[in-house]
Amino acid sequence: MxxxxxxxxxxxxxxxxxxxxxxxxxxxxxxxxxxxxxxxxxxxxxxxxxxxxxxxxxxxxxxxxxxxxxxxxxxxxxxxxxxxxxxxxxxxxxxxxxxxxxxxxxxxxxxxxxxxxxxxxxxxxxxxxxxxxxxxxxxxxxxxxxxxxxxxxxxxxxxxxxxxxxxxxxxxxxxxxxxxxxxxxxxxxxxxxxxxxxxxxxxxxxxxxxxxxxxxVTKRGRVSPPPKATDKQTNKKQLRAKRKATSDEEEPEATRPIHQLAAFPDIDAYIMLLSPPLSPCESNMDSQPGAATKFNMEAFSQREPILLQPRFAEIKNKIVSGNADAIAASWTRLLRELKREINLISTLSATEIIPSIDFEDICKSSSGGYREEFSTKLRHRGVAIIRGVIPKDTALALKQDVDEYLSANSQTSGSGYDQHQIYELFWSPAQVQARAHPNILAAQKFAMSHWCTASPRSPSSTSVPVPVVAASTPVTYADRLIIPMHDPWTQHATVACSTAQIDNGSVERWEADGYGRARTYSYIFEGWWEGHDPWDASARVLASPDLYGGAGRCSAFRMFQGWLSLGGLAVVPLVKHAAAYFLLRPFFSPRTAIYNETLTATAKWEAFLSETNWTLIPPEKQDSILHGALPSYLQEINNLLHPHLRLGESLVSIPTLEPGDYLIWHPDLIHADVPGDGATMICLPACPLTQSNALYVAQQRKAFLLGNPAPDFTGGGSSQGESYHIGRPGVQDVSEAGGEDGLRAMGLYP
Incomplete structure (x- = not known):
């Protein structure tokens, strides 16, 4: 404007x-x-x-x-x-x-x-x-x-x-x-x-x-917005830098078809919304891209589907055309399996759902059978805990180091998001020591071994050559320091959360020049969701997850997000099923929301979710809505837009973590913050050595030596970063913490 x-x-x-x-x-x-x-x-x-x-x-x-x-x-x-x-x-x-x-x-x-x-x-x-x-x-x-x-x-x-x-x-x-x-x-x-x-x-x-x-309006008269640029006036380079989020002209609300309505968990309220014209979407569309962060979903919460630029309708049309029958059949099979899996989750405890393994067991050859069971559950759930990676007293000492570093550098400011205080700190002694710790590197190497590289069934194996992915060589990705507002070590047993998120972009997952570059989700979009392998690195390393300069971007290829000694997280532990669902959701709509009034509320809701009530929108009638996705923001998942996920039942709080435990989860995993129970969060994602990651580490190495923010975070915090911070560690500190492997992960040793 x-x-x-x-x-x-x-x-x-x-x-x-x-x-x-x-x-x-x-x-x-x-x-x-x-x-x-x-x-x-x-x-x-x-x-x-x-x-x-x-x-x-x-x-x-x-x-x-x-x-x-x-x-x-x-x-x-x-x-x-x-x-x-x-x-x-x-x-x-x-x-x-x-x-x-x-x-x-x-x-x-x-x-x-x-x-x-x-x-x-x-x-x-x-x-x-x-x-x-x-x-x-x-x-x-x-x-x-x-x-x-x-x-x-x-x-x-x-x-x-x-x-x-x-x-x-x-x-x-x-x-x-x-x-x-x-x-x-x-x-x-x-x-x-x-x-x-x-x-x-x-x-x-x-x-x-x-x-x-x-x-x-006031007596000055209405302030009219300037004319909006047409597609012809916008070159390709500008579109990639900051693409427009909404359509140039929204449909009249009263005539909006049913497939553009949110699926309301309260079915009676959902029916009520069908009568009057819908209110305009409340989404802060005019906010600058990048206003949201990993821990600040306040800046974007969809209460209704949002019409994006018309080109997204063309993207959806292209995906469905030629595959309509296969996609429709795949969706039906998915809803059946998703219902069965969530019903099972609702009967299990968190410790039964989320696999865990002691760090000592990943190092013992005698633990092969136990490791195999753990690996099977990890690949299915997409999340796991490695217990005791760092000794408890060492983990507590790291927390003390954080407190002392903040105290010695009182000029450091944090950004509060109700549950967390986020500090633009990357090089505190605790962070540097944790990243270089031999046990952390060993745990990351073990975790990344669950990924595979190109195989005959890889969607990318028939296209361009796949770059080398060295999962046995972890490299460091420096993230910010996060401190919960409340700090006990235990975790609540239940979750009451109706909104969750997925990292690494949003609309890019449907775009040809986003994840489409690596054909990451090709099996899902071709009508065979069962063939999708979320652990195929060859279908990830070439993807472009950030086309819009979002604040939660990650330029490095992460095989796992990882947090040390963390409470306050809930996940939907169905990495394959849930990803297939939110990717296919925009192509389908409910046939009707009107039901027999003699049914109970529960029966109405079950009828609404029934596979027979959902139909594929014809290719030529696909709209520009990508439920929960908006350029430059994270992918949002909520009960209104993604009703079959039943977040009230499928979101599972992680089991209690002890200081020194290492939580890892897949980049496609749906997760949500729950009220602040955890220690200082040291983010330790597991990143393999690839050509692009090596280039990022080279930039990051320079930032470390100068005390500047990490490359992905140069837009936040002080321009001087930690250059003048008291107690900022150097190369020798990395060497003492992790030896040659620690130095190598930081790009400080050949």
């Missing part, structure tokens, strides 16, 4: 500010009316009246009428979820706080700000609450002190800090301080309240997006 006509925050007059503010209520009412609400739920307009009316009246001032309690916080969080980006797990996290602790913490934060006027300190107090990151903390503080504290809303940040441009937001304390300072300057100049600044910003940015009806 262009912003030439946006009123500048530096120059807006008091009169114009008041005019925009006067339109806020109309704006909220219009947006609220366009969004469907379940029966009994409060509308956005009703929640907004509470947020800016009753809440401020009750909780603000030197002598508030009452203290804010957990239920009040939950209502405000509900408003936040309806007002901006939807996060399906946030409310559950917030609800898990102890009521007395909430009241005490909110009171402490309010008194801290009243006494010191230090917004950073007050936010730090509030973020002790589970589910409360800097953005949500600012909401609570803005209710307590509406005259001086502004809510960290996207619209406010874009208008005040980005001149109306939709830049990537990390939602960290540093960004909020910038927003707070800019809001303070405007409040001082116009003698206004911070709470009014956020509402004016909302109107201005929503008007810029064209969300407001013409008759509802």
């Amino acid at each position: 262009g912003n030439q006509l946006l009123p500048s925050a530096d120059k807006i007059s008091a009169e114009d500010f008041a005019a925009y503010l006067a339109k806020y209520e109309d704006c909220i009412v219009a947006i609220s009316a366009s969004r469907a609400s379940k029966p009994g739920d409060k509308t956005l307009a009703e929640l907004d009246k509470y947020r800016y009316g009753d809440a401020i009246a009750n909780f603000s001032g030197d002598k508030p009428r009452k203290q804010m309690e957990l239920d009040d916080v939950k209502t405000l969080v509900n408003w936040k979820l309806r007002y901006g980006k939807f996060r399906p797990t946030l409310m559950k996290l917030v609800s898990s706080n102890e009521p007395d602790f909430v009241t005490q913490t909110v009171k402490e934060a309010s008194e801290s700000y009243r006494g010191k006027a230090d917004v950073g300190a007050a936010l730090g107090i509030l973020t002790k609450l589970k589910g409360i990151g800097p953005a949500t903390a600012s909401l609570l503080l803005s209710v307590l002190h509406p005259e001086r504290v502004i809510f960290f809303a996207d619209e406010a940040f874009y208008w005040l800090c980005c001149s109306g441009q939709k830049e990537s937001i990390k939602y960290n304390a540093k960004e909020y301080q910038t927003l707070s300072d800019r809001a303070g300057e405007l409040c001082k100049r116009l003698k206004i309240k911070a709470v009014d600044v956020e509402r004016v910003a909302f109107v201005i940015m929503r008007q810029q997006d064209g969300d407001l009806p013409t008759e509802k």
Whole structure:
């Protein structure tokens, strides 16, 4: 969107500010009316009246009428979820706080700000609450002190800090301080309240997006977006750098066919959605690519299918054409097997599902039978635990090293995402030692031995020659440091999560110049999902998983993602079945959602999921929807778009991990963060030696020697990285930790 006509925050007059503010209520009412609400739920307009009316009246001032309690916080969080980006797990996290602790913490934060006027300190107090990151903390503080504290809303940040441009937001304390300072300057100049600044910003940015009806805009008139570029005006190079996410012109909502609707887990609510026109997709489509990260799915959560650029319909048409009957038959077989597998998972414990093996057993020749059983389960599940890779006391010492490194380098800032604090640190002593540790390298070598290279049945064996993949030679991939907000070593036994994700791109999995370069999923798209081998390295090494510069990108070929001593993860342990399902899902639609009203809700839902209720969309009628996929974002998996996965039953929490245990999972595995139970997360992916990985390691070696961020992360954190950090290790430290093999993995030894 262009912003030439946006009123500048530096120059807006008091009169114009008041005019925009006067339109806020109309704006909220219009947006609220366009969004469907379940029966009994409060509308956005009703929640907004509470947020800016009753809440401020009750909780603000030197002598508030009452203290804010957990239920009040939950209502405000509900408003936040309806007002901006939807996060399906946030409310559950917030609800898990102890009521007395909430009241005490909110009171402490309010008194801290009243006494010191230090917004950073007050936010730090509030973020002790589970589910409360800097953005949500600012909401609570803005209710307590509406005259001086502004809510960290996207619209406010874009208008005040980005001149109306939709830049990537990390939602960290540093960004909020910038927003707070800019809001303070405007409040001082116009003698206004911070709470009014956020509402004016909302109107201005929503008007810029064209969300407001013409008759509802301010007296300046509607700001029209610039003409959109046509395909002819966009060259191929530009498309590869930043391809457009949405269609140029969406279909009228009332005429959208049923196969473009989300499959609603609540079948009665799903049926209810068929009557009125659907609300516009709420997806932040205009955000800059790369706004999401591995641990920040807040920036993109699909509540309805999203129409992408028309070329994606052409991609789907091409895949289906000539293979329609085979794909339809394959889908039917897949649904049967998927149902059987998930039914089985629901009867087993996590320890029965997720295989584990002691590190000592992978080193003993006498453990051959046990290793074979482990390997069979790993290939089926796509996830495993190698126990005791690093001695417990060593693992605990690494955690202590992290704390000391952070303490010695207090200038290091982290980005909070409710459950995790992500530090743009790559070269702390703990990270460097763990990557070079002989046992870690041995565990990675063992894990990567489960992959195979080109064989006669490899989809890539009939195309271009496959580069050499040396799975017996692990190389280092330096990732960031991640610390959970809450830090016990144990893991919850159950998962209540309705959204999950898959790393390494999203739409690229369907694109010819993405994973299609290596024909990674060719068997699935040709109608024989059973022939797909997720462990064929020859069908991976040439793939291009990042065509859009996404923030969660990984330029290296990873055979496994790996975390040391981690809790707080859940997985769908069906790497082959689940991948085939989410890849084929966009080609199919339910025949009907209307059922015999005499059926129970469970029976309705079973009928909806039945294989007989789903049909292949004809090639010429394929739309541009790729359920849960959007350029530059990770692949999202949720109950609305992927109903047959039954995430409530198929997502399994990993068993309890001890310090020094090594968790590994396949790059195609569906996984989800669950509330923060784990130690400091040292990310240790298992990467084989390939030509492309060797080139990446060469760049990474230079970054290590200079103390710069790793190559895939040069856009985040300080430009100086860790160049001046106290205690940053060097080559000698790598040698002492891992000898020649450790040096070789880092590209420091031939």
